[in-house]
Amino acid sequence: MFVSWAMLRHVGATPIVRATVLMPFVGYLIVFNAQIGQWLSLIPDLDTSTANSKPLTYLNGQLRLILIYYALVLLGLGTAVYQIYCPGIIKSASNASDFTQEQLADLSDSRVLVAGEAIRTHRNLNHASAQSRVATLLSELNLTDEHLGSPAIFQKAISNSLRSQRVTLFDTLYCLENWNRRWARTAVSFLYAAGFTVLLLPTLDIFQATFRIALSYVWENS
Known part of the structure; x- marks a missing residue:
């Protein structure tokens, strides 16, 4: 999957999307709440047909609400998978440069050795x-490459590494984690794409209806 964790972080780390994780548990309360459905019918005439005209919208108010619900559920599921499986390194830093600077700002030999061992044994x-x-x-x-199978030699080289080499060390670790757990990245990408696609349907429906109203108003007053 070509979508990395750092790319998904732009969506999964936002407060609004993170809040959707509650939708699979409380969303049904919104869908079956008549008062909320009434609040969402901001312009009742959009869904009303008369003898001389058809409704301006293709989706009725209840269907739009259901689509919004399912869209938020998909986003919520995607966010749940993101929060569980996204590596902590990616959550803490948006790119390799920021992560490296954070590590170098509070550097210790033990941190360098832990990073080195994480790289040596990484599945990716x-x-x-x-x-x-x-x-x-x-x-x-x-x-x-053969030295990756020799912990003592590899760790000794890491311990004696220069600052510039440690920059490469942390940059490499970030890259490895960024492309880790392919199946989880694929699942999050699919759920986010599906959620935003479904959410786009009622949005476009309302947009085209209000656009037609505005166009008609301009035409009648021109």
């Missing part, structure tokens, strides 16, 4: 987007 080492970063790190440390 063979991902196409991470291979070049890993190769660059190994080259800077004068190591080869």
